[in-house]
Amino acid sequence: MTRGLPTPGGRVAFAPALMPSARPAPLVHKFGGAALADADAVRHAASIVAMLRTDDALPTAVVVSAMHGVTDALLDASHRATHGDATGARHALDALRRRHDEAARRVAGDGGGDESLSAVIDATFGELAGLLDGLAALGDLPPSVADAVLARGERLSARLAVAALAAIGVPAQYVDECDVIQTDGRPGNAFPDLPRTAAAARRVLAPLLARGTVAVIPGFVGAVPARTAAHAAPSDAPRRVAPVVTLGRGGSDLTATTLARVLGARDVFLWKDVRGLLTADPRVVPDARVIPALHAREASELAYHGAKVLHPRALVPLLARSAQRDAHREAGVPAPRARVTVRPFADPTAPGTTIVLAEERRAPGATSSPPRHPVKAVSALGGQALVTVRGTGMAGVPGIAARAFGALERAGISVALISQASSEQSICIGVPQSATAAVEPALREAFAAEIARGEIEGIDVEPDVATVAVVGSGMAGVPGIAARFFGALADAQVNVVAIAQGSSELNISAVVAGKDAAAAQRAAHAAFRLDRVGGGAARAPQHADVVLLGFGKVGRELARQITQRQSASRADGTQSPVSLVGVVDSRGWVFDAAGLAPRRLASLSKAKAEGRALAELPGGAEGAPDAALAHIAAHALSRPILVDVTAGDTSALLDAAVHHGMDLVLANKKPLAEGRVTVDAATASAAGLVATAAARGRRVLHEATVGAGLPVIDTVRKLQESGDRILHIQGCPSGTLGFLFAELGRGRAFSDALRDAMARGYTEPDPREDLSGQDVARKAVILARLVGWKGTLDDVAVESLVPPALAALPLQEFLAQLESLDAPWAARVAAAAARGAVLRYRADVSPKEARVGIVEVDRASPFASLSGTDNQFVFTTRRYKERPLVITGPGAGPEVTAAGVLNDVLALAGAR
Ligand SMILES: NC(=O)C1=CN([C@@H]2O[C@H](COP(=O)(O)OP(=O)(O)OC[C@H]3O[C@@H](n4cnc5c(N)ncnc54)[C@H](OP(=O)(O)O)[C@@H]3O)[C@@H](O)[C@H]2O)C=CC1
Numbered sequence: 001m002t003r004g005l006p007t008p009g010g011r012v013a014f015a016p017a018l019m020p021s022a023r024p025a026p027l028v029h030k031f032g033g034a035a036l037a038d039a040d041a042v043r044h045a046a047s048i049v050a051m052l053r054t055d056d057a058l059p060t061a062v063v064v065s066a067m068h069g070v071t072d073a074l075l076d077a078s079h080r081a082t083h084g085d086a087t088g089a090r091h092a093l094d095a096l097r098r099r100h101d102e103a104a105r106r107v108a109g110d111g112g113g114d115e116s117l118s119a120v121i122d123a124t125f126g127e128l129a130g131l132l133d134g135l136a137a138l139g140d141l142p143p144s145v146a147d148a149v150l151a152r153g154e155r156l157s158a159r160l161a162v163a164a165l166a167a168i169g170v171p172a173q174y175v176d177e178c179d180v181i182q183t184d185g186r187p188g189n190a191f192p193d194l195p196r197t198a199a200a201a202r203r204v205l206a207p208l209l210a211r212g213t214v215a216v217i218p219g220f221v222g223a224v225p226a227r228t229a230a231h232a233a234p235s236d237a238p239r240r241v242a243p244v245v246t247l248g249r250g251g252s253d254l255t256a257t258t259l260a261r262v263l264g265a266r267d268v269f270l271w272k273d274v275r276g277l278l279t280a281d282p283r284v285v286p287d288a289r290v291i292p293a294l295h296a297r298e299a300s301e302l303a304y305h306g307a308k309v310l311h312p313r314a315l316v317p318l319l320a321r322s323a324q325r326d327a328h329r330e331a332g333v334p335a336p337r338a339r340v341t342v343r344p345f346a347d348p349t350a351p352g353t354t355i356v357l358a359e360e361r362r363a364p365g366a367t368s369s370p371p372r373h374p375v376k377a378v379s380a381l382g383g384q385a386l387v388t389v390r391g392t393g394m395a396g397v398p399g400i401a402a403r404a405f406g407a408l409e410r411a412g413i414s415v416a417l418i419s420q421a422s423s424e425q426s427i428c429i430g431v432p433q434s435a436t437a438a439v440e441p442a443l444r445e446a447f448a449a450e451i452a453r454g455e456i457e458g459i460d461v462e463p464d465v466a467t468v469a470v471v472g473s474g475m476a477g478v479p480g481i482a483a484r485f486f487g488a489l490a491d492a493q494v495n496v497v498a499i500a501q502g503s504s505e506l507n508i509s510a511v512v513a514g515k516d517a518a519a520a521q522r523a524a525h526a527a528f529r530l531d532r533v534g535g536g537a538a539r540a541p542q543h544a545d546v547v548l549l550g551f552g553k554v555g556r557e558l559a560r561q562i563t564q565r566q567s568a569s570r571a572d573g574t575q576s577p578v579s580l581v582g583v584v585d586s587r588g589w590v591f592d593a594a595g596l597a598p599r600r601l602a603s604l605s606k607a608k609a610e611g612r613a614l615a616e617l618p619g620g621a622e623g624a625p626d627a628a629l630a631h632i633a634a635h636a637l638s639r640p641i642l643v644d645v646t647a648g649d650t651s652a653l654l655d656a657a658v659h660h661g662m663d664l665v666l667a668n669k670k671p672l673a674e675g676r677v678t679v680d681a682a683t684a685s686a687a688g689l690v691a692t693a694a695a696r697g698r699r700v701l702h703e704a705t706v707g708a709g710l711p712v713i714d715t716v717r718k719l720q721e722s723g724d725r726i727l728h729i730q731g732c733p734s735g736t737l738g739f740l741f742a743e744l745g746r747g748r749a750f751s752d753a754l755r756d757a758m759a760r761g762y763t764e765p766d767p768r769e770d771l772s773g774q775d776v777a778r779k780a781v782i783l784a785r786l787v788g789w790k791g792t793l794d795d796v797a798v799e800s801l802v803p804p805a806l807a808a809l810p811l812q813e814f815l816a817q818l819e820s821l822d823a824p825w826a827a828r829v830a831a832a833a834a835r836g837a838v839l840r841y842r843a844d845v846s847p848k849e850a851r852v853g854i855v856e857v858d859r860a861s862p863f864a865s866l867s868g869t870d871n872q873f874v875f876t877t878r879r880y881k882e883r884p885l886v887i888t889g890p891g892a893g894p895e896v897t898a899a900g901v902l903n904d905v906l907a908l909a910g911a912r
């Protein structure tokens with residue numbers, strides 16, 4: 001997976017104050033919690049460090065976050081302890097302990113457990129238990145104590161990282177963060193003090209790095225200045241509170257950039273669970289692309305503005321302010337020169353996003369052509385409220401804005417956006433929605449006198465708004481950017497409530513109703529052609545990552561066909577458009593973000609066909625499908641597609657997949673035909689899966705749900721897109737029932753023919769789904785809705801071939817009684833033959849009806865000539881009225897069904 005890994009560029013002299021000048025520039029890695037999910041992930045992180053340490057002398061520092069979810073779990077345990085839930089707190093701690101023990105056992109590898117690691121884990125959980133006891137006694141969670149608790153998460157994962165590096169022969173040493181990162185001491189939101197950190201790094205890190213030892217440092221945490229430390233813990237705080245502070249959530253990024261600055265590093269790699277910084281949130285804008293390179297100020301804007309990939313203050317240590325330069329130089333802090341690369345942990349060969357320090361802004365009045373992408377990204381900050389203070393008496397009065405912001409500061413409300421009309425008769429302030437209740441009273445109190453005098457006429461709060469911003473340093477001095485942005489919003493019917501643009505011209509923000517935020521982002525993304533960022537093609541892999549929900553007959557055949565498609569691409573020297581990364585069954589999953597190799601897939605298919613569960617197979621994980629989906633979605637996937645080849649009601653899973661940003665392909669009819677009513681009774685507008693997906697910019701294709709591999713839905717769409725109107729579709733859409741009736745007509749026994757259909761994979765997992773007419777009814781509902789019918793499955797009368805007495809039996813008992821159906825069906829077929837007819841199971845759909853049932857058709861009719869699993873669909877349309885359009889062909893069986901599914905997958909893979 002790590003073959004061909006790009007190497008760090010800088011081979012320049014290390015900062016003279018720290019290392020002899022012959023040494024290469026140091027490298028800093030930071031692994032986030034999402035990247036450190038378990039022992040495998042920690043080992044993978046270690047292998048990345050080893051791979052990029054192209055020579056043993058390359059000075060390398062590694063910063064780690066706590067393992068995935070550990071910070072939240074520690075916080076939860078602290079709250080429980082504080083609120084008197086000692087048992088809950090202990091259980092939470094026990095679970096964390098087990099997780100770390102297990103990870104420690106596994107990272108140590110074949111050599112068995114590492115005793116010193118076990119001792120550290122023991123001691124840490126002992127300290128944590130003591131801290132929680134203290135919190136329980138205190139009944140309060142002072143920020144300084146919260147910091148002390150949370151710090152343990154990073155420390156533990158740093159110890160694991162050291163063990164993982166040691167296990168692969170990389171010399172590594174744990175370095176306590178307090179020995180290096182010196183801060184201003186603000187609990188919960190501290191900022192590193194660069195001069196003191198540089199001095200500490202010279203003392204503690206330089207000798208280590210000079211020896212070729214990788215220094216592993218817990219992120220997110222730093223030391224309290226000696227002066228503050230004396231006051232850090234309240235006198236009644238629990239014992240053993242270490243004087244540490246945290247740098248704010250996601251603060252490990254800040255630890256990494258701080259170290260990069262003080263070490264004079266050339267490269268900082270932030271290994272994340274995303275492909276890089278994207279042009280938009282891919283869950284909202286399917287066309288989002290990885291931005292190959294952007295300036296640190298642009299990246300900072302994005303970080304502040306809702307793109308949660310970077311800690312908002314992460315780039316501050318690298319952005320030298322001229323006022324600080326001399327002081328820093330005197331204090332031995334090297335000039336900033338590191339470039340930051342955000343790379344996907346799951347795919348270390350991907351280039352990710354490089355954040356550079358060199359300005360690429362145009363000089364004012366420049367006449368050269370404007371940059372190709374003056375705007376690099378669109379971002380949105382939801383969950384906001386817009387507060388407007390308005391009044392004609394505000395004009396020309398100094399201090400109104402200052403008092404408004406002072407009031408908000410006193411109420412602890414952070415302001416996200418400010419806009420003031422030049423008439424000075426209103427000030428709009430964007431605040432978090434959660435602050436809505438506090439904001440109005442705070443402002444009313446501040447302006448009580450002006451309100452009483454009528455100078456301020458109103459304080460209005462508009463809840464549920466979002467700030468959508470376009471960001472890019474290239475827009476400075478380029479006319480027409482705002483026009484393009486607001487024109488796009490207007491075209492998308494999005495009303496703009498307020499506007500803000502700083503004079504830096506790095507960001508134009510528009511406040512819109514929360515419900516319009518997604519449409520606004522898509523419109524702006526399209527207007528600035530951000531799908532072409534990276535030179536017309538995404539720098540991220542162009543392929544789509546496919547996950548199969550269901551690994552039965554159709555799923556396994558689909559896996560085979562995908563593998564075949566990949567070999568064809570390899571043979572003609574092109575990149576395969578799809579990669580199969582995960583397979584899920586009812587009890588577990590197998591997943592590899594880098595793609596499941598053909599040989600591995602073949603062996604999984606073989607074992608699965610022999611009745612084994614995926615969870616039991618090599619690399620398999622046990623868990624319910626929703627856990628599988630959550631696990632898979634937490635990885636940095638490329639344009640993920642979930643393929644539903646199960647036979648159950650998977651509506652909730654598919655909803656979750658859409659929320660995780662996945663497109664969907666279905667062979668499973670149930671989520672479309674039942675599960676939920678797909679037409680909103682009140683508005684008669686489409687609701688349900690397809691509409692939910694569309695609202696999030698996701699696509700749902702499901703050709704196989706009607707004619708397996710036949711182009712039935714495709715034909716419906718093409719007729720409709722070309723302006724034709726479908727009046728009526730008559731069809732025999734069941735492969736199983738077609739096969740059965742054709743075989744009965746040739747004198748074969750019912751039981752024998754049905755068993756044959758099952759063996760050939762034509763039937764549903766329970767063949768009574770076919771025999772009952774339900775499967776045909778679902779197809780009819782799906783098809784009828786496409787032509788405008790508004791009914792539900794309950795409106796379709798079905799005629800069943802299964803006698804009521806056999807309908808509810810367990811499957812095996814039903815199959816054991818199949819022979820009882822032979823004689824009645826032989827008689828019914830013979831009676832029809834006597835009338836010159838044959839039996840067929842037919843569906844009739846139109847905008848007004850959906851009907852299915854057994855019919856006798858004349859032996860001379862085209863339906864009578866169907867054989868095998870042949871389906872037939874006869875379209876009567878405005879254009880094809882005298883001579884209807886007919887589609888005929890095999891309509892069941894894993895091979896044709898998988899082919900229909902693969903076509904949909906390829907259409908989605910090629911469509912974005
Ligand atoms: N066969 C055909 O000709 C056609 C089939 N279809 C549709 O294709 C679908 C698959 O059919 P087929 O392959 O024959 O069915 P199978 O019974 O062979 O396979 C179903 C698979 O889905 C898994 N599964 C069931 N529920 C879930 C769940 N909630 N989450 C994850 N996996 C789950 C099963 O797991 P486990 O192995 O653990 O039981 C199994 O691997 C059906 O919906 C069918 O209607 C559509 C057109 C034609």
Ligand SMILES: N[C@@H](CC=O)C(=O)O
Pocket residue numbers: 704705706708733734735736737762763764770775891892893
């Ligand atoms: N069981 C179904 C398979 C395709 O949907 C059929 O027989 O048609």
